[in-house]
Amino acid sequence: MAGNKFAVKLSKVKTEEVSFREPEEKIAKSFNDDFLSVGFASYFGSDIDTNTVTVHLILNYDYGDEESGDLLRLLNYKGSFDFVFDNLKNYIDLKSNELLLPDHVLEKLLDISISTARGIIIVKTAGSFINRFYLPVFDPKTLLKGMQQEDSEQIV
Template identity: 30%
Template structure:
């Protein structure tokens, strides 16, 4: 099966905050956007028998080695025929095909909106989450 002809039927069922930390006082008017380092984390929790999968997705902003923002949310999805996209290895490893970039794309877009609201009125509001390629991020998160 090639990626071009896979029919994926999925929906986002819930979004819940896991943790949020912000230190906007460390961001001054003189800080250049390229000086803020962006990091990501993710964890997958599949319930194959229920066609459900949770993505715990985090974003971190650092300035000169200091964490200035960390935001982690749990995104729950319902995916028709989830078993065809997931292989669970004997060593508890999980291989996910086709759907991961879609999950990441939804998480990034939702996080962008969350950060706009959470950072409103602070200096961090000048540093919105940039446009990110979900395919590239999926590969990066899969190969730490």
């Protein structure tokens, strides 16, 4: 597979949920960026009949201290991004239905999806308090490695 070439395109962007809330004025005035955390979850899906790989993303902005139980969810985003390949069946194990795309391709799909989600979040939160806190730049290689590690831990 190392020498195989293929064409891929982003074919569909679906925003399943974007919800955000304004913090109380007292919180907004004393807002400390150190207490803002970004949560990330993602997984890949595939459909051999349509030659589609889907990246599913869930992103959250939480503010406060989880240990004290004082945690405020400021943003919740769920979305999916469909990428169509010219011949996906060459990259799927038909017995296990496992996706066999090279890591650098999965990293690029993840990177494009996150960047697109960042733009969607900026537009959807325009004029709100949370809009001044852009989704950070993630390293897709590190994220993919973490996803693969979680998958292998679930198998054990």
